[in-house]
Structures are given as C-alpha cells and as structure tokens.
Amino acid sequence: MSKPSKNHHYVTRAQLRHFSIDSKEKQVWVFDKESERTWPSGIAAAGSENNFNTVEHEAGKWNFEDLFNDVDNRSARLIRDIVGARSLAWFQAEDHIALLNLFATQMLRTHLARTSPRMLAEQMRDLVRQFGYDPDQDPGMTVPSETILRLGAVRSFLDRGELLKPMARLVPALFAARDNARFVLSDHPVVMSNAYLYGDAALQSHGVIVFLPLAPGIAVALICPTIIARYEAIERAELPAERRSRMERYRNGFRAGQPITIEDAELDNWNRLQVACSRRYLYASTNDFNFARAILAKNASLRTVETHTSMGEMGSGPPRRRGMPAGLQLLVHGRYDSCLLTIAEVDEAGEGLTARTENLDLLQQVSVDPDELRVELYDNGRVRRGMSAACVECFGDPQFGWFRVVHRDGALRELARRTDPTRPLNTHPPP
Template sequence: MTDAKIQHYVPKFLLRNFGLGKKDQVWVFDKKLGRSFNTNAKNIASESRFYDFEVGGDEHSLESALSYVETRTKPVIEKILSRDSTASLNAEERGTLAAFLSIQLLRTRAFRAQWEEFPLLLRRKVEAMKLEVAPGSEMEELIRSPSENQVKVDSARMLLRAPEDYGPHFLDKHWFVARTTPAHPFWIGDNPIALQNQTERGPYGNLGLGVPGIEIYLPLSSTRALGMWCPSLAAKFAEGAANIRTLPRHLVERVARKPDRMLAIDECLRTEGGLDYEPMTVMNFNSLQVARSERYLVSPTQDFSLAQRMISDHPEYRTGQRIVDSMAPR
C-alpha cells in the first residue's frame, strides 16, 4: 500500500506542460457537464485510491511502481522537448518511453470503463444466440458484472504485462515531434494516447497498435506532441519524396498535390525531427483527444469550441469510447 490517497492516471508532469505558466494552473473542459473551469493540474485525471486493491485479504497498490515509471520517463520527455527531436534518444531511453506508453495506454479511467463492459457484451451475445446459462457455470461467471475490486485486480495484471505486450509495437514505429504554436495549442485528454488510421477500414476495424497505416500520438506539451507512425506510412512518403526529387518540376504536381509538404514529412520521418502542423491539422489532433477522453480535456486556453461542436453533433462523445456502443446496430 501507499500513503498517496489521490492517484493520477495521467501524470502531473505531463498535465503541467499544458498550463498557463503560473502555479500549474490549467483550463479544463468537462465533457459530461459541458463546462470549462480553471484549476491546478494536480486536481485533474485522478481518483482516490485508483490503483489500490485487495487480494486474499491483503492490500496492494501499483501507485509506487507507477510513480517510479514516471520518474524515469520524465527526463526522457524533457530531452525530446528540449531538442525538438527523438533522434538523440538511446536504446535505454527508448525502452523507458515505450514502457511508459504501454502502461499509459491501460492505466486510465477510460480503459477501466471499457473493461467493465466486457461482461455486458458477452451477455448480449449469449442472449442473441438464445443460449441457456446454467447457474454456477463458467459462462455465468464470465457474464456476471465484476466487483470494483476485481476490475482493479484485472487492470493491475494487465498493467504489469503491458510493457512486454505492447512495448515492441511502439518501438516498431517511426517517431517524430509534431509542432504547433501557442495560438493553436494542442490539448491533452484524460485518455491521452490517441490512434488514427486513414487507410481503408478492414473487417475487424483499422485501429490497433500493430495495424498497417496506424498513427499514434501522445501530447507532450501545448506546442509539442510525440508522433509514432507505421513503417508502411513512412515507406509511402519516402517513395513519394523520391519521385519528387527525381522528376522534372513540371511533372511534380502529378505525383503530389503538396510536394513541399511530402518532402517535409519524409525528412521528418527519416531524421526523427520536428514537423510543423497547420491549424487544420492541429484541429484534427485535438479532435482525437475529444473522442478518446473519458471526461476531461486540458488546455492553456479557455477556448473549447471544437469540443462543444463535436459533442453537439455527436452526443456519444460526452463519455469515452464504448465497445458495446460501437457494436450496436446502426
């Protein structure tokens, strides 16, 4: 057990990077209530005894272990921010960051809410198939809603395995730094690792750490984010850039609509440097945080009009993404 009662599922050192520059104050948008407010970063993305659980009558907690991971990761992220690049990270630093990303993927309230849905999902399938469930059977156990403590135990087991299970997927990607300006800041949500895939959706979806074409993002500050792209995307831009460099100028427009942008992206992916984002790209970036977040969004400004518009058009965004909802008939 730990003496820390309030436990964060997004580290305070990250949230502070989205502050106003004074006393760790940030602007927060509450999707559930549809309002914004100003508060200290320590008050967001945290719950009382979130990582504490009981096994066989003994009390345990992951809080100290997670604090240790954060302590090791903080200087790695500071190095990225100071150099505007991931190129100088050594193998140990990359491994540390990959482990942190793997854990951050699963440690949030949003993930807990999704995990709690699985018995409901199974119950619906059983009902749809009109199967009889015998009292005391293994099936009855599977479709029974778990206790809060059981959800915490299950979550702890997955968190302990996360670096081994997911770390290689993060290390396999092409890393770079996405850049914006204070006038168009990045947001960070309470479920901050966002996935996007602009390739064709397959029969089982196209969002997954190992799926071809995946783009993964973690906001690092209000003007910087870590981008991680599938090698297939890097190869696509490398091929396009090679054509641009070899073709006569009058034929370049036939190869790429924005040749200078393609060259910049290829350069960024090859060197692990920085890539400037235009306001529309920043808007897309922030929209991922809106969709992924369970409840809260954090920004250095009070302008959350994008979140308000998205929720108005899609009321389901008031909460985080739900597996059951995504599988409901349309």
C-alpha cells in the first residue's frame, strides 16, 4: 500500500503543466504578490502546500487528498483533450459534467474557500461589538478553528452539487489569446465577471461569465444563455458593420465550439481578475509580470486577499452598484433575462412603482413577460426601492411610456394598495 502524499495541490498539476516554461512540463514561473518576487518552480511544488488537505483530530490525522482523485483524473484528461483539440465540438454529456466538476472543485479547494468563512466570522464579531454586544459570550459566534474550516472544505466538496445546479444552465465556450498575448493562472484560478454593466458576478445572475485559463493561449468559460441569445439576435438588430462583424465572429464560435480570439484589452481584464481574486500567487509560462506589478502599485490591498466578501456597516444602506449609469434606472430581472430601463420621471402618488420611460421597446418586452419579475429602482447607482413577484403594466398612450410595477398576485396587490399610507386608494394615472 502506497504512503499517502503530504504535498497537496490547491491548483492541480494538470493545469500547471500547460503553463510550463518549456515542453518538458517540469517548471512554471511563479509571482508572489506580497514581495513581487519571481522564480521558476517545479510544478510538483507550485500551487501546493504540505498537509493542506489533512485534518488533525483527537484520534490522529485524516488525509482527505484522495477525495479529489476521481475528479482530478477526469479533469486532467479533459484539460489535455481541450487544449489539444482547441475545440469543444466533440463534447458529449459526460464531458460537460466533467467540465462543471472541474470548475466547481477548483472553486472549492483553494485557500480562499477556507479563509473566507473565518474572515466573515471576524467581521461579524467586529460588527456586533459596535453595539455593545460581546461575541465571546456567544458560542455561535466563535471564529471557526482550522479543523472546522478543513472539515467545511470536505463538506463543500461533497455537496458541490449546490454549485453544479446553477452552473448547468451556462454554455461552455473557448477564448483564445491573440498573437503573443498570454493568459496567466493564479492560486484561485476560477474567476467571474458579468457582461452587463449592472450585473453581479454570481452564478445565478443574468450575464455572468465564469472563466478558467487552461493554457497561455486558451481559456474555457461558462457563458450565461442570455449572452448567447443576444448574439443570436443580431440579424434583427441595426448595428455598425464593424460591431456586427465582431458579434458574428463570437456567435459562430459559440455555435461551433471553436476558440474565439479576443482583443488584448479583454485578455488584460481576465488577467487583472486573476491578480485581484488570487490569494497570493500567479503562475505563467514566461517571467513577465509587469502588468501585475502595475495593478498592485495602484491597489496594495490586493497583495494578500483573504475573502471576496464584505459585510458592510450596520445601519448603512447597500453600497453604490458599480457600473450602474447615473440618474434613475429600473433594473428588471426576469426568469430568462434582465434589462435596464432609464426612468424619465416617477409619480410618487401612483400605485406601486409608477414611472415613465423613453425605452419603449424594452418596456413593451417586459410588460408581456408572463413570469414573475423582480425590480430594483436605482438613483445614481444606489438602490431606492425594490419589489419581487411583480409584473409591469403599461397604461395611457403607449408613446408616453407610462407604466406601473405592481404585485402580480391580485390579493397582494390589493393589500399593498390598502396598507400604503403614502398613496390614496383611488389613484388615477397621469395624463
């Protein structure tokens, strides 16, 4: 029986090999964000830590590294085949499942997956102290021990189906670097972004893109279907020739499972996310990390990252949403898509949320949506009002763009009308 390994990878060797310095697949360049030092490291030592997947308990030690073996073996074959074929056209159902498991496992096995719960617990303790409460008197507010965190990592891996469910709706795609541009890898290599200015970097959000570099020249992504649908709709849109050509190129890549060559600016953004979202280390095939040094010079807090989540301050409202345009904006979330309506004016005396927009085509689309909607009204990026299980009703002359957001359920709508002290029961729409 072989002796259990004590060198445990939080970034698999199968991934690191494709970022090796040469064809021997033995070494990779490492960049330390804390010191800005670089060095060539053996792949066996990079992206790893001794006893990272070992738990100490009263009966001794439990090495749970073998739990990852099945997923890692399938992932290694999958990565090799994708990089070799530079295509997803050969994908079968089992390959799609293996890809989702690769993403989910890589999200759950890193340092950040363990440090985040501890950081959130410490933030909560600091928060309640502001109100004179001693968290040390409450056993439920104890900062989790290293043993608890490691057992939590095991539980999260075994329950990774909770990540696979929202991922399953996303569409796999390949992105390729242009010419001599290169993707980099990090110690937290799965990163998320959103194609929409108002979108959240969350698996359930419309517009989300989940991204994982596989080699310096190619990356795999999981794309929200709403993005795919907008590329498929370009035939009905009036677009400048250059933009239409670019969108057709992306659409063809999505359809065929072929790599979509991206502009350097887009690649730079994905590399920036590797810097911002990693705990400490970057990995690359070349010793060129000046882009990372430039990012760190502007934001020193990224040198060591322990969590991507912040609790904010008690009593304060939600922070300003980044990317939200100025003025009044109504964000409408449907079951299958979302959109942003620019609000020209609001009738404060109207039922529910009564407002006017000049985005008449979008208004018409959301008003006929048969599903329940969720809406948020933003004022210069800060949420002002919200409503769930809602519908949008247009009224008056369509050219003026007046509408109201009300509860879709008639009983709840009537209850809201009767219990809202700021609005008269017999409200008439504006002319």
